[in-house]
Amino acid sequence: MTESETEARAAAPVPKAPGRRVGPLTRTDFVRYAGAGGDFNPIHHDETFARAAGYPSVFGHGLLTAGILGGYVADWLGRGNLRRFSVRYVGQVWPGDTLTLSGEVLRSESGPDGATEVEVGLTVHSEAGGDAPRLVLRGGATAVYASSAAGGRP
């Protein structure tokens, strides 16, 4: 690491986003989420129903992927600093998929009160069977830091 990189990192209000892989996800993960979250649309657990609807198999709840990403962004930005979190689903998650979570800082601004607001972009890609990663979710989050100290839990 060069000296200038050290300085840039020290000045950044949040650490670089960690990489995280989750999976491979199973039908059991979908059923567990259905029970925890309360979404019993059979398209997520009933293979017969899913095939009749034209899908090759059941697929994961969007909110399961969003929930996994929510835990990740809370760990990264500090859950107490989180002000907004948003997700848009762009592809399905199938049994056997492994999720790759990533994030990047898009904007960082300090207000007159000394608080720093950080906006980040988030993506979830799905990998299966050696295929190229496929984007399944695009999201974003905003976190606010009362002072220049940031990262970790409050």
Added chain:
Amino acid sequence: MVDRTALIGHAYPPYSFPVEHGKVREFALAVKAGDPVYLDVEEARSAGYANLPVPPTFSAVTAHWAVRDGEDVLGLNLRRVLAGGAEWEYLGDVVVGDVLTVRSRIADVLDKSGSRGPMTLIVTEHEFVNQREETVMRVRSTVIELGEQ
């Protein structure tokens, strides 16, 4: 397709939902949240919370509590339904022991045409108020119903 634009502004009956220890743990495990703050009260207290805080998307569990009285306002065909997205706004902490009152309304209904043909987007807004009358969270979620093939 069914015209649902008349549903814009429809308010669902408000309901209360208690934030329970077991449910927070169950939800955190289901979304594979590794932070012990969701699982262990001592960890939560040393992080400054009175009890286990909820994971960021915990609002999803309100589906277990919503009172719909058998009323199915939207009449969605589940074979053609996809989740579109959601947005959470966090205004205060939510921890185990809180009792939240949830008010939901249909904010928008949009008919669109996409690569998969005609579709209807239904946007619902939810407001969460705790036992101290503090609004702690707002959620906006979008559900898509694809047109008949």
